[in-house]
Amino acid sequence: MMKKIVSAMMAMWISGTALAGGADDPLLYKVMIDKLEIRDTDEGNALILDADAWVGKDLNKLWFKTEVERLDGATEEAEVQLLYSRAISPYWDLQAGWRHDSRPTPNRDWLALGFKGLAPYLFEVDASLFIGESGRTAARLDVEYEYMFTQKLVLSPEIEMNFHSEDDPDVGTGSGLSDMQLGLRLRYEIRREFAPYIGVNWARKFGDTADFAREEGGSTHDTQLVAGIRVWF
Amino acid sequence: MSFKKPYSYEGGVCLMRRRFVQGLAMGGAFTGLGLGSSSLLAAAMKQQRPAILRGTDFDLTIGEQAVNFTGAPRIATTVNGSLPAPILRWREGDTVTLRVTNRLPATSSIHWHGLILPSAMDGVPGIAKGFNGIKPGETFTYRFPVRQSGTYWYHSHSGFQEQTGLYGPIIIDPKDPESFTYDRDYVVTLSDWTDEDPVDVYSKLKKLSHYYNFNERSHADLMADLQEKGVSGTWNERKMWNQMRMSQRDLSDVTGYTYTFLMNGQTPADGWVGLFKKGEKVRLRFINAAAMTFFDVRIPGLKMSVVAADGQNIEPVSVDEFRIGVAETYDVIVEPKDDRAYSLFAQSLDRSGYARGTLTPDHSLIAPIPEMDSVPNLTHADMGMNMMDHGGHSMPGDQMMSGMEHSQHQIPSGQVMQGMEHSELQLPSGQKMSGMEHSEHQMPSGQTMSGMEHSQHQMPSEQAMPSMDHSQHQMPSGQTMSGMEHKEHGMGNGKPMAMKALKPNPSDFTARPVHHAPTEYGPHVDMRASNPQYRLDDPGVGLRNNGRRVLTYADLRNLYPTHDPREPDREMELHLTGNMGRYMWSINGVKHADAEPLRMKLGERLRITFVNDTMMNHPMHLHGMWSDLETGDNNYIPRKHTVVVQPGSRISYRVTVDAEGSWAYHCHLFYHMLGMFRTVTVS
Numbered sequence: 034m035m036k037k038i039v040s041a042m043m044a045m046w047i048s049g050t051a052l053a054g055g056a057d058d059p060l061l062y063k064v065m066i067d068k069l070e071i072r073d074t075d076e077g078n079a080l081i082l083d084a085d086a087w088v089g090k091d092l093n094k095l096w097f098k099t100e101v102e103r104l105d106g107a108t109e110e111a112e113v114q115l116l117y118s119r120a121i122s123p124y125w126d127l128q129a130g131w132r133h134d135s136r137p138t139p140n141r142d143w144l145a146l147g148f149k150g151l152a153p154y155l156f157e158v159d160a161s162l163f164i165g166e167s168g169r170t171a172a173r174l175d176v177e178y179e180y181m182f183t184q185k186l187v188l189s190p191e192i193e194m195n196f197h198s199e200d201d202p203d204v205g206t207g208s209g210l211s212d213m214q215l216g217l218r219l220r221y222e223i224r225r226e227f228a229p230y231i232g233v234n235w236a237r238k239f240g241d242t243a244d245f246a247r248e249e250g251g252s253t254h255d256t257q258l259v260a261g262i263r264v265w266f
Numbered sequence: 267m268s269f270k271k272p273y274s275y276e277g278g279v280c281l282m283r284r285r286f287v288q289g290l291a292m293g294g295a296f297t298g299l300g301l302g303s304s305s306l307l308a309a310a311m312k313q314q315r316p317a318i319l320r321g322t323d324f325d326l327t328i329g330e331q332a333v334n335f336t337g338a339p340r341i342a343t344t345v346n347g348s349l350p351a352p353i354l355r356w357r358e359g360d361t362v363t364l365r366v367t368n369r370l371p372a373t374s375s376i377h378w379h380g381l382i383l384p385s386a387m388d389g390v391p392g393i394a395k396g397f398n399g400i401k402p403g404e405t406f407t408y409r410f411p412v413r414q415s416g417t418y419w420y421h422s423h424s425g426f427q428e429q430t431g432l433y434g435p436i437i438i439d440p441k442d443p444e445s446f447t448y449d450r451d452y453v454v455t456l457s458d459w460t461d462e463d464p465v466d467v468y469s470k471l472k473k474l475s476h477y478y479n480f481n482e483r484s485h486a487d488l489m490a491d492l493q494e495k496g497v498s499g500t501w502n503e504r505k506m507w508n509q510m511r512m513s514q515r516d517l518s519d520v521t522g523y524t525y526t527f528l529m530n531g532q533t534p535a536d537g538w539v540g541l542f543k544k545g546e547k548v549r550l551r552f553i554n555a556a557a558m559t560f561f562d563v564r565i566p567g568l569k570m571s572v573v574a575a576d577g578q579n580i581e582p583v584s585v586d587e588f589r590i591g592v593a594e595t596y597d598v599i600v601e602p603k604d605d606r607a608y609s610l611f612a613q614s615l616d617r618s619g620y621a622r623g624t625l626t627p628d629h630s631l632i633a634p635i636p637e638m639d640s641v642p643n644l645t646h647a648d649m650g651m652n653m654m655d656h657g658g659h660s661m662p663g664d665q666m667m668s669g670m671e672h673s674q675h676q677i678p679s680g681q682v683m684q685g686m687e688h689s690e691l692q693l694p695s696g697q698k699m700s701g702m703e704h705s706e707h708q709m710p711s712g713q714t715m716s717g718m719e720h721s722q723h724q725m726p727s728e729q730a731m732p733s734m735d736h737s738q739h740q741m742p743s744g745q746t747m748s749g750m751e752h753k754e755h756g757m758g759n760g761k762p763m764a765m766k767a768l769k770p771n772p773s774d775f776t777a778r779p780v781h782h783a784p785t786e787y788g789p790h791v792d793m794r795a796s797n798p799q800y801r802l803d804d805p806g807v808g809l810r811n812n813g814r815r816v817l818t819y820a821d822l823r824n825l826y827p828t829h830d831p832r833e834p835d836r837e838m839e840l841h842l843t844g845n846m847g848r849y850m851w852s853i854n855g856v857k858h859a860d861a862e863p864l865r866m867k868l869g870e871r872l873r874i875t876f877v878n879d880t881m882m883n884h885p886m887h888l889h890g891m892w893s894d895l896e897t898g899d900n901n902y903i904p905r906k907h908t909v910v911v912q913p914g915s916r917i918s919y920r921v922t923v924d925a926e927g928s929w930a931y932h933c934h935l936f937y938h939m940l941g942m943f944r945t946v947t948v949s
Contacts, residue, residue: 057850057857057940063473091472091850092789120789123845124511151847153509181484225470225477265473 062088063265068218070261072234075252079104081261092120096128111136114145125150132163137204141165147173155179170198171206182219187228191216200241205249207241220263228263316434316453316530317352322360326351326376328400328422328432329369335459335526335533342431342459343370343422349531350455350555351420351434358415358441364408366400373399373424376408377930378436379593379887380418380577380907383410385927388889390423393928393945399424415440416577417453417551417595418907426464429936433457433555438577445825446573446582448549448599452540456563456590456612456621458525458556468937471519471849478521481616481641482513506646512793514643515616516846516881517807519937520558522619527559529612529621538623544605548625549573551597554590557936560615560883560910562589562809563596565608565625566636570598572817576906579825588817589615589806591885591910593934596817600625607633615808615883617641642808648881650780650795650914780877780916782841785855792845794879798916802897806883806912819917822897822904829894829905830922834873838864841877842884842911842933842942850941851933857941864931866923866948875918878911884938885910888946890929894920908934923948 068083082101087094096116102109116130125148132143147161156176163171177191193214197206218232234257238246243253331344345351356362368374375397377389387410391399400406415438422432435453460467470477491500507514530538542548550570554561564570564587571582574597582599590596590612602608607626614620617638624633782794803820804810844851853861866872874893878884885908886893892905896918903920911917925948932943 056859058859059469059472061469061472091848120848122789123792124847125789151511153511155508155511181482183484183486184480184482225474 058090060088060090062086065265067263068261069264070230070259072257072259074104074257075255077105079109079257081259087118089118094118094126096130108136110134116145116147118149122150124152128161134204139203141169141201141204143169143171152176168198169201172196185222187220187222189216189218189220191218197242202245205242205245207239207243207245209241210239211242212236212238216259218259226265230259230261230263232259233257234259316350317346317348318355319352320355322356322362324354324362324364325367326364327367327369328374328376328427331431333431335528336461338461340461343374343427344431345376345434348434349431350457351432353435353437353453354420356412356436356438358412358438361409361411365405366408367405368400368402370427371402373401374427374432375399375422375424376420376432377423377889378408378418378420380595381410381436382413382890382892382925385890385925385929388929390889390930393889393930395928412438414438414577416574416579417553417597418577419455419553419555419593419595421555423930426468426936429460429464429467429557431459435551435553435555437551445579446571446599447547449546450540450542450548451551452548453530453551453553454538454540454610454623455528455530455553455555456559456561457528457531457554458520458559459528460520460524460526462524464557464936467520467524471937475519475847475849476513476516478519478523479513479515479517479616480521480523481515481517481618483515483643510793512649512846512881514645515641516644517616517642518558518560518614518618519849519882519935521616522614525559525614525619527556527561527612527614527619527621529610529623532621532623534620534622538610539629540610540623540625541629542602542625542627544602544627546601548600548602549597550600550610551595552590553595554592556592558592560589560591561612561621562587562615562639563610563612564588564636564814565600565610566633567604567606567608568600568602568625570600572596572598572821575822575904576908578905580904581823581825581902583817583821584815585817585821586814587809587812589809589910591883591908591934592936593885593887593908594906594910602627607631609633609635611636613638615806617808639808639812644807644881644913647799647801647804647915648807648913649793650798650877650879781839782879783854786841786843786879788855790845790848790850790852790857791843791855791879792847793881794841794843795877795914795916798877798879798914800917801912801915802917804912804915819895819897819910822895822906823899824902824904826902828901828903829892830871830920831900832871832922834920835870836867837873837875839875839877840944841879842886843879844882844938844942846881849937851938852941853944858932858943858945859941861944863928863945863947866921866946868923868926868948870923872921872923873918874921875916876909876911877916878914881913882935882938883910883912884942885934886932887934888921888929888931890925890927890946890948891921891923894922896920 064084064086066082066084068081070081072079072081080103082099084099086097089095096118098114098116099112101111112132112134114130114132116128118126118128121127128145128147128149130145132145134141143163143165145161145163147159149159152158156178159175161173165171173193173195175191175193177189180188182188195211197208197211199208200206215235216232218230220228220230222228236257237254246253326345328343328345329347331342331347331349333340333342333349342349366376373391375389375391385394386396387408388394389397389408391397418436418438420434420436421428435455437453476482488500491503495503526533532538540548552563569584569586570588571584572580572588573582574580576595588596602625605627607624610623610625612621617640620638622635626633780795780798786794803818805816805818809816841854843853843855851857876886887908893907893909894903895906895909897904909917909919927948929946929948930943931946932939
């Protein structure tokens with residue numbers, strides 16, 4: 034699937050440049066694999082993919098976001114978002130579209146609405162509101178910062194929080210603040226587009242989400258060592 | 267991109283780029299593949315003396331050429347197989363005929379930069395009627411009278427061909443003898459070469475605007491600042507920049523990370539060599555033919571007498587160093603008194619690399635290559651916040667200090683004044699904002715005006731205030747704080763506004779309140795200068811207070827009386843705008859593709875005032891007509907073809923609108939030009 038999307042984007046890019054003829058605003062694409070990492074969790078080694086891609090021009094883009102977690106060869110969590118993204122201010126894009134969670138089952142579909150951009154003091158922010166079936170709503174806040182030890186060695190603290198309006202026992206989420214992750218990753222940019230990293234990830238489930246996890250025999254908080262690569266093109 | 271990718275650029279090839287950008291010794295243009303080292307050597311030696319074509323009749327062939335500057339073979343775009351293109355030597359008063367044949371697989375063109383000629387001969391495809399570029403395999407004949415003398419250059423105005431090598435010098439010998447003498451005459455063409463496809467460079471900038479910037483402030487700088495200024499000092503100094511999401515090290519978009527800087531086509535590893543005999547006067551004609559690089563040029567041990575700017579003679583100025591913006595030219599005379607070698611050193615503005623050469627009486631002598639200066643930080647002045655800190659503008663007396671009694675400033679409550687965002691503030695018109703030295707301004711909402719605090723006002727050594735001591739620094743009343751929206755001001759849609767009230771004396775460089783067009787607000791513009799000043803005698807970021815005598819625009823005084831002494835009939839104000847992060851560039855917030863042409867009336871004397879609402883230098887080039895730069899003395903106004911508008915500053919020049927037709931008017935930074943461009947129609 035990913036391959037197909039990428040090749041479709043490639044085709045658009047190639048035709049875009051051919052048509053552009055030196056125009057200032059060519060059709061471009063970018064694929065950003067922000068995290069492709071192994072986490073040493075309580076339940077074993079998990080494989081995490083957190084990636085974005087966009088195709089578009091300066092102010093209007095089509096965005097694709099995905100987060101996948103695999104454990105012992107089985108996909109535990111999988112989410113994709115397909116969004117229309119429009120620049121609304123110098124540093125902020127308004128993004129709206131569709132989010133689909135295919136794992137855990139049953140599937141959940143959401144309307145997604147969010148802001149993505151750079152806040153004062155150079156915090157990268159992605160804040161989204163999700164409206165699901167039968168009145169379910171959810172919200173997510175992801176904030177990241179980059180501290181440059183050197184021009185190539187970058188320390189990146191990150192916080193992600195998920196909120197839900199009501200319990201959804203089928204997929205194990207509870208109302209209120211459901212879970213939070215704090216990450217600290219140190220990457221070395223061998224070149225801008227390619228950086229291996231190591232780090233630590235602290236994950237915690239709260240309230241009913243934690244209860245659901247306990248019922249399933251899962252953990253509610255975990256401190257994990259991570260190692261992975263960050264790649265874009 | 268209008269031609270097929272000529273490069274075999276594969277990801278991974280450039281892992282070790284930093285080692286290669288110094289260049290491969292004996293690199294340069296060579297024909298064919300698999301040449302032995304002796305032919306390589308011959309090719310390199312040949313490059314030391316670029317071909318000179320003289321006369322009135324020229325055949326030029328644009329083609330592809332194998333080159334190797336970094337150890338990796340690449341294909342360049344060249345004229346007659348040469349990079350830089352051959353020197354064209356003309357005589358003032360002649361009519362020249364140039365048959366230009368295009369052997370590229372794509373449309374090409376040649377623009378004669380700085381030449382006064384008919385619109386159809388100017389060589390910008392799609393601008394003048396009847397010229398749509400030179401199609402592959404075709405020959406276009408340029409023919410025009412040469413009505414000027416001096417140092418100029420020529421380059422492609424199609425696709426990305428200028429970045430890939432299509433540029434060369436023009437020397438025009440004057441009808442009458444020069445006012446100065448010299449024994450030797452060298453052209454020094456500075457340029458920037460990248461192994462990357464320019465299309466890739468542009469898309470990288472769009473995807474990650476600081477892709478090429480490896481001079482950002484990092485941990486070591488923070489530690490040094492903490493030690494020097496303490497926690498609160500460091501915080502205060504950096505606060506505004508961080509709030510504004512801007513970098514004080516945003517000096518160049520494309521840097522030595524990918525560029526190999528060339529002097530007459532020679533890499534720094536090779537270096538260009540010019541010979542002299544002790545006691546001779548050597549004329550050096552510097553041309554900045556780079557795509558994106560400003561160079562700071564000096565010859566340690568030699569004073570340079572600057573005798574011409576942009577081909578036009580000026581009253582000689584003796585300097586140690588000058589900054590040459592993209593597309594500018596400067597002619598200097600040097601008189602080496604000793605039998606020793608001297609380094610011609612041209613470091614890039616962002617200090618990411620340099621081009622170099624040697625002036626020597628003997629090939630066996632070598633001169634030490636100076637260290638590059640440290641990487642400078644942009645200051646408040648460079649963001650158009652006049653804190654009286656650049657000192658540069660202190661020019662004609664105390665004009666700036668007049669009318670200083672207003673002290674109240676009412677700011678609508680609830681507004682926070684932080685950094686550049688205060689340009690969005692709607693101050694009641696006519697209000698002045700005084701007392702910039704107050705650490706806090708009382709505002710109805712009780713908000714403080716961050717970014718304006720005195721602590722930030724104290725700039726670290728390297729920056730700002732060249733000619734200004736601290737007491738002068740404390741004088742800020744009378745500063746106008748702008749950001750006022752005036753109703754009369756209709757610059758929307760990129761149309762110029764006509765202002766009734768012209769300054770009676772334009773050499774009074776009092777900066778009036780600045781007005782920003784409604785089109786400057788939106789996601790495509792990330793900054794508006796709140797208080798842009800004339801900074802003619804500001805040498806610019808990285809050159810202030812460096813202990814050397816550095817040329818500034820305030821030094822430029824025409825050798826001859828002002829060509830057209832009329833006062834301007836009309837004034838046009840143009841704002842240079844952009845969004846650094848999104849890598850979008852425009853004029854008045856409107857990019858070329860969306861803009862109406864600028865209309866000028868044949869016969870009028872027009873004043874154009876630029877306000878730079880960005881933190882970058884923009885070399886603005888008007889085709890077809892001179893830009894008569896207002897530097898202070900209206901009786902001896904220097905004429906330029908390219909005027910550098912410093913970050914956050916304003917500058918004005920007069921144009922005698924005497925050239926009918928359509929003309930290009932644009933920022934000469936290669937990757938800004940696509941958006942920061944206007945078509946001018948004169949009728």
